[in-house]
Amino acid sequence: MRRSDLRGRIVDPSSLGPTGGSHGRRPIEGYRHQSEHDGRRDHHRRRGGIGAATAVAILAAASRARILGVIIAAVSVIANVLWLPYYPLWAVIIIAFDIFVISALIVSWQDIKNV
Numbered sequence: 464m465r466r467s468d469l470r471g472r473i474v475d476p477s478s479l480g481p482t483g484g485s486h487g488r489r490p491i492e493g494y495r496h497q498s499e500h501d502g503r504r505d506h507h508r509r510r511g512g513i514g515a516a517t518a519v520a521i522l523a524a525a526s527r528a529r530i531l532g533v534i535i536a537a538v539s540v541i542a543n544v545l546w547l548p549y550y551p552l553w554a555v556i557i558i559a560f561d562i563f564v565i566s567a568l569i570v571s572w573q574d575i576k577n578v
Contacts, residue, residue, distance in 0.1 A: 521568070532568050536561040 514535065520528030540561045543554040 529568050533565055536564045536568070540565075 513531075517528050517531050517535065521532055540558050543557045543561070546554045
């Protein structure tokens with residue numbers, strides 16, 4: 464059996480792999496959101512966990528957490544500068560937010576050191 468892809472070419476499904484192009488992973492039947500599991504999901508979960516742990520430590524006034532918070536925001540600024548040609552408005556909004564976060568962490572850090 465043959466089917467056409469988006470560009471109108473005829474594609475033989477047997478050439479797409481054992482599950483028709485899903486790279487060896489079968490979708491869950493009846494699940495509304497069909498997506499393939501790859502490393503991005505795990506990466507975002509780890510990043511979210513690190514961010515949440517950093518936020519809790521910042522609320523506990525840990526200096527190392529402030530340093531990590533500044534590093535995370537600085538990396539986000541660099542990443543969004545790279546995204547400027549693709550999503551200019553969103554990148555500028557995130558860069559402005561990250562700069563605000565960095566300044567808030569540094570100013571509050573100086574206040575704690577002076578006490």
